[in-house]
Amino acid sequence: MAGEVELCGQDIEGYxxxxxxxxxxxxxxxxxxxxxxxxxxxxxxxRGQVKKKRANRGALKLAIRDLQQFAEIKKTGKLxxxxxxxxxxxxxxxxxxxxxxxxxxxxxxxxxxPGGTIRKWGRVDLTYRINSYPGENRLLAGEVDETIAxxxxxxxxxxxxxxxxxxxxxDIDIEFARGKHGNCRLHFDGSGNTLAHAYFPGEGxxxxxxxxxxxxxxxxxxxxxxxxxxS
Numbered sequence: 001m002a003g004e005v006e007l008c009g010q011d012i013e014g015y016x017x018x019x020x021x022x023x024x025x026x027x028x029x030x031x032x033x034x035x036x037x038x039x040x041x042x043x044x045x046x047r048g049q050v051k052k053k054r055a056n057r058g059a060l061k062l063a064i065r066d067l068q069q070f071a072e073i074k075k076t077g078k079l080x081x082x083x084x085x086x087x088x089x090x091x092x093x094x095x096x097x098x099x100x101x102x103x104x105x106x107x108x109x110x111x112x113x114p115g116g117t118i119r120k121w122g123r124v125d126l127t128y129r130i131n132s133y134p135g136e137n138r139l140l141a142g143e144v145d146e147t148i149a150x151x152x153x154x155x156x157x158x159x160x161x162x163x164x165x166x167x168x169x170x171d172i173d174i175e176f177a178r179g180k181h182g183n184c185r186l187h188f189d190g191s192g193n194t195l196a197h198a199y200f201p202g203e204g205x206x207x208x209x210x211x212x213x214x215x216x217x218x219x220x221x222x223x224x225x226x227x228x229x230x231s
Contacts, residue, residue, distance in 0.1 A: 012064075124160045
């Protein structure tokens with residue numbers, strides 16, 4: 001059908017597993033080769049091979065619908081043009097969060113990470129520090145400071161959390177970096193694909209936010225010029 005790709009393709013299945021929409025299945029060990037040599041039956045010397053277990057068509061359709069629901073696009077369960085466009089966009093490397101219904105009376109400072117483990121901040125008054133800036137992108141430090149503060153305010157407006165900029169011992173360290181950076185286990189891939197990554201709440205590296213400095217960051221949204229720090 002025009003506008004669609006093969007539903008059972010490895011590319012889409014790998015994407016859905018990586019970002020938490022399909023469960024990772026254990027590999028299957030195949031049996032050693034059995035055949036005939038001359039008139040005598042024998043078991044070949046080849047060992048069993050590891051075979052990736054594929055998801056069935058129904059599971060893939062449900063996973064695609066979940067992805068479409070999370071992205072707020074039409075839920076078709078198919079790889080239509082809108083979904084293919086979504087798959088081609090730059091994104092962070094972490095699994096997408098499980099949707100959670102929250103109200104002002106709920107505890108909003110909790111987060112669900114892949115695997116279902118809940119992590120939360122031990123307090124609601126949080127601090128942050130911007131350690132580096134995307135200098136070659138010609139963004140002024142003050143512009144970045146203001147934009148990051150606005151992004152935190154989006155959270156503060158709908159949760160009990162507050163955010164304050166400090167110079168020492170922050171809860172959240174923010175930096176623009178390239179490739180392998182600091183003691184982070186995730187590496188940036190240059191312009192395109194991964195934009196940023198963030199760690200779940202906790203001590204040390206946990207809670208920190210890293211942006212790929214190789215991207216051409218902007219302050220106001222413009223998909224032709226580059227991603228915005230606020231989004």
